[in-house]
Amino acid sequence: MELKQIEKSFSAGEVSEQVLKDVTLTIESGKLTALTGVSGSGKSTLLSIAAGLQSTTSGSVLFDGRDLTALDQEALRALRAGSFGFIFQSSYLVPFLTAAEQLELMLKTSGRKLSKKTAPAEISRILTRVGMEHRPDAHPDTMSGGEKQRIAIARALIHQPKIVFADEPTASLDSKRSHDIMKLLKDMTTNTGTAVLMVTHDEEMLRYADRVVEMRDGQIK
Numbered sequence: 001m002e003l004k005q006i007e008k009s010f011s012a013g014e015v016s017e018q019v020l021k022d023v024t025l026t027i028e029s030g031k032l033t034a035l036t037g038v039s040g041s042g043k044s045t046l047l048s049i050a051a052g053l054q055s056t057t058s059g060s061v062l063f064d065g066r067d068l069t070a071l072d073q074e075a076l077r078a079l080r081a082g083s084f085g086f087i088f089q090s091s092y093l094v095p096f097l098t099a100a101e102q103l104e105l106m107l108k109t110s111g112r113k114l115s116k117k118t119a120p121a122e123i124s125r126i127l128t129r130v131g132m133e134h135r136p137d138a139h140p141d142t143m144s145g146g147e148k149q150r151i152a153i154a155r156a157l158i159h160q161p162k163i164v165f166a167d168e169p170t171a172s173l174d175s176k177r178s179h180d181i182m183k184l185l186k187d188m189t190t191n192t193g194t195a196v197l198m199v200t201h202d203e204e205m206l207r208y209a210d211r212v213v214e215m216r217d218g219q220i221k
């Protein structure tokens with residue numbers, strides 16, 4: 001994905017605040033790119049623009065030969081569902097679904113076509129990769145924070161997205177669990193060729209990044 005000369009302003013009445021200024025960035029396949037910088041520097045805004053969740057004021061977001069800024073809402077929704085994965089600070093699992101059912105639902109909504117026979121095998125495979133193969137029938141309220149985040153990672157990857165957007169994925173976890181989750185995310189990036197764009201405040205997590213991009217006042221430093 002290529003972000004080219006991204007500008008973003010928010011206006012409230014007469015006042016306009018420029019939050020992103022001429023940001024150009026390439027997000028590479030199979031690499032973990034970390035966005036860091038002080039609070040208010042524009043990290044989350046940039047992530048949500050790259051993910052097609054927010055519009056730009058100007059600039060382009062090129063992905064697979066298309067400019068996301070030129071797509072209508074329906075085309076964007078289809079692109080996000082099929083090609084992007086999302087991991088947030090909170091796992092946002094569906095409370096009444098088991099671990100395996102969360103993944104099954106994601107497969108259905110993404111449109112990744114798997115036969116009735118192969119889908120359960122694929123779900124088991126990804127549960128094993130995140131170390132949750134022993135708990136396919138667990139509901140979120142019986143999981144620890146780290147376990148929930150493992151399922152959130154599995155869910156972000158089961159439809160084989162080309163890019164995963166992760167906004168503070170370890171912020172709600174203790175240090176050991178944070179390192180475990182980052183190792184997992186890093187291994188998956190390397191093994192599957194998926195690109196990861198991650199926002200983090202935590203300097204300790206930067207060691208897992210292939211590239212660290214520091215933002216200051218809406219620009220890449």
Ligand SMILES: Nc1ncnc2c1ncn2[C@@H]1O[C@H](COP(=O)(O)OP(=O)(O)OP(=O)(O)O)[C@@H](O)[C@H]1O
Nearest residue numbers: 010011019037038039040041042043044045046201
């Ligand atoms: N919807 C919005 N309307 C108006 N201003 C906004 C909006 N979203 C973000 N901003 C402003 O844009 C600036 C950058 O916000 P952003 O959330 O991207 O920063 P951040 O680096 O991710 O910060 P944090 O680390 O605290 O999450 C801030 O000054 C914020 O107040």
